[in-house]
Amino acid sequence: MNRPRPEAVQLVKQRRDAALAALIAGVPYIGFLGISFDRRGDELTAVLRFDQKLIGNPALPALHGGATAAFLEVTAIIELSWAQVWEPLESGAFDPLGKDAPGLPKTIDFSVDYLRPGLPRDAYARARVNRSGRRYASVHVEAWQDNRARLFAQATGHFLMPAPGAAVADNG
Amino acid sequence: MTQTHLTEAQLALAQQFISALPHSRALGMQIEQIGKGVAVISMPYDLALVGDPATGVIHGGAVSALMDTCGGAAVLCHAEAPLATATISLRIDYMRPATPGQRITARAECHHMTRSVAFIRAVACDDDTSRPVATATGSFTAERGAGG
Numbered sequence: 001m002n003r004p005r006p007e008a009v010q011l012v013k014q015r016r017d018a019a020l021a022a023l024i025a026g027v028p029y030i031g032f033l034g035i036s037f038d039r040r041g042d043e044l045t046a047v048l049r050f051d052q053k054l055i056g057n058p059a060l061p062a063l064h065g066g067a068t069a070a071f072l073e074v075t076a077i078i079e080l081s082w083a084q085v086w087e088p089l090e091s092g093a094f095d096p097l098g099k100d101a102p103g104l105p106k107t108i109d110f111s112v113d114y115l116r117p118g119l120p121r122d123a124y125a126r127a128r129v130n131r132s133g134r135r136y137a138s139v140h141v142e143a144w145q146d147n148r149a150r151l152f153a154q155a156t157g158h159f160l161m162p163a164p165g166a167a168v169a170d171n172g
Numbered sequence: 173m174t175q176t177h178l179t180e181a182q183l184a185l186a187q188q189f190i191s192a193l194p195h196s197r198a199l200g201m202q203i204e205q206i207g208k209g210v211a212v213i214s215m216p217y218d219l220a221l222v223g224d225p226a227t228g229v230i231h232g233g234a235v236s237a238l239m240d241t242c243g244g245a246a247v248l249c250h251a252e253a254p255l256a257t258a259t260i261s262l263r264i265d266y267m268r269p270a271t272p273g274q275r276i277t278a279r280a281e282c283h284h285m286t287r288s289v290a291f292i293r294a295v296a297c298d299d300d301t302s303r304p305v306a307t308a309t310g311s312f313t314a315e316r317g318a319g320g
Binding site for chain 2: 029109112113117
């Protein structure tokens with residue numbers, strides 16, 4: 001067995017964090033809502049930092065259903081892009097920061113279930129890509145606040161995948 | 173159609189209601205028409221709401237927020253006038269990207285109401301009203317208060 005020496009941990013982290021940051025930095029709406037992403041290996045958790053402007057019902061108060069839907073949709077799109085970028089990123093096939101970066105997936109449809117009111121505090125979400133083909137993808141997203149098991153919203157969406165960039169096409 | 177033209181005062185009151193919803197206010201939503209289970213609400217183009225920097229197209233999430241607000245408003249202005257409402261489910265189909273720079277206007281209709289549930293459908297357009305940007309269907313709670 002002649003296994004190549006593993007890369008230094010800092011290099012791996014730096015590369016992945018830079019790729020993720022590049023993916024998110026370009027989208028103004030993610031900044032507008034105040035969404036950030038925690039990364040553990042390839043697993044992403046989206047964090048919606050509570051802000052007064054996310055409130056829909058001031059009497060309760062509760063998060064606006066639209067803010068919740070947007071949070072879930074952002075999570076789904078970033079997860080999908082991240083899943084697409086991951087392999088070429090790790091194999092060094094292309095630079096996700098460069099011009100070869102694929103475009104973002106486009107939402108075809110998005111269906112949200114509101115399970116309980118969103119409380120005025122931070123919310124978290126994780127997306128699972130159930131199927132990702134050459135052109136279409138199906139993604140499920142779950143969002144929670146205090147308890148991971150008590151979801152306050154979930155959604156399923158279908159997405160049109162971007163036409164692969166040159167570097168991705170070369171990679172098969 | 174079922175729309176009514178409200179007096180300036182009624183429209184101002186409805187606008188005040190939407191402006192009291194911080195998220196709707198943050199997105200600059202404006203009531204165009206409201207009454208008898210139909211609401212028309214518009215949202216200006218804003219660079220902060222862009223979802224795809226390569227095209228400058230508004231993020232689908234902002235369109236969802238507009239649809240959700242408009243659906244809720246349609247439920248509240250229905251003839252049976254529930255006291256409050258909350259979204260149970262909302263499904264949006266995106267037909268085409270909204271043209272950058274143009275205002276998006278949603279029209280929602282509460283087409284059916286049971287004792288506890290209201291059903292809506294909605295269409296969102298930009299300047300080209302012949303080709304919708306998105307359509308939505310949703311169910312909302314209809315809260316009627318004690319004994320209702």
